[in-house]
Amino acid sequence: MLTFETPQYLLLLLLLPPAIYFRHFRKNKGGILSFPFKVWKGKGFYPNQLMLKSVLFFLAFLFWLGMATFIFVLGGPALSRHEKLFLSRGIDIMIVFDQSPSMAGKDFPPVNRFETAKVMTNHFIAGRENDPIGIVSFGTDAVLRVPPTLDYNLLTERLEQLQIMELGDGTAIGMGLAVAALHLSNSNADEKIIILLTDGENNSGEIQPETSSSIARKLGIRIYSIGIGQSGEISAEFIDPDTGSEFSATLKSDFDEKLLKKIAEETGGRYFHAVSPGTLEAVFQTIDSLESVERLVKMQVVFEPLHHLFILIGFLLIMFEFIIRKVVFREIL
DSSP states (O other): OESSSGGGGGGGGGGGGHHHHHHHHHTTTTTTOOOOGGGSOHHHHHHHHOHHHHHHHHOOOOOHHHHHHHHHHOOOEEEEEEEEEEEOOOEEEEEEEOGGGEEEEETTTOHHHHHHHHHHHHHHHHHHHOOOOOEESSSSEEEEEEEESSSSSHHHHHHHHHOOTTTTTTOOHHHHHHHHHHTTTTOOOOOOEEEEEEOOOOOOSSSSSHHHHHHHHTTTEEEEEEESOOOOEEEEEEOOOTTTOEEEEEEEEOOOOHHHHHHHHTTTEEEEEEEEHHHHHHHHHHHHHHHHOOOOEEEEEEEEEEEEEHHHHHHEEEEEHHIIIIIIIIOOO
16 A cells, blocks of 8 residues: 655645646747748748647656656655564474375376375465474485475475475385474474375385374374375376386375374374365365464554655656757757
8 A cells, every 4th residue: 555654745746737837838938039941041841740749748748747756755655564463473384295106196186196285285384374384295215395484485386396206106104204393393382283194104214103203292293194095996197207207007005094093193183084185175174273373463564665766767757858858859948
């Protein structure tokens, strides 16, 4: 919203109409100098009056617009916006994302499990406020993609960059949980949670999921585990990020539901089974409602000064009018 810090100076705009009148419209505002064109011994000069008047009118308009702009500068123009100032700490959240080949299962139309999970995760992130969120992904190994941050645009960007089988063809659930717990261990937030998305069984990594959940429990971290997909044979298509080769196969889909329930319940969290995009969306909505805290918020008005912009615009308008008159039309006065 455009506001003015010293709006009383805008009253100077009332002086512009009289100034325009006295300069351009009052009678006898200047004399006429007769000049005998015959002394040039050439053809007479017949200017295009309509075009000349149009150009002069346009130049006058630019000049007075520039003067009005300088008056706006005196008024102290600024853009004002309301911002929320959070007075209390939010919930620290780590999202642990499975990148194993089975996540390419095509039982989550119109795309696959992996892409659907990324979309729903983005929706979940967009719905949070003042909650530092981080991302860990795992395959054969696990890596931190983004530490807990309030830069949700960065989270969305990094999430979109994830690719199936980028970390190998294994499923190191324990390693993913351990990395997430490690980066929440020094958090001073009152509430800390891990959201695990996987469709497989733990078959890789040096740390077992039970060990990771025990560590999380001691650190006061709740784990929400989400088992994605239906059991049985499913078709899958994906591209190997290392070679660029396309793979199409039929996979036997199964995950250790008992394990996922155990690591969630041991830490005070919950286990969910998502068999379709709709149920996965509902799972995230449930977690969103379960993990809410009372927030102390203060609204503040932030002003962004615009006088530099108006000074530049006014200067350019008046200089353009001056250059055209003095250089193109070669006016003397």
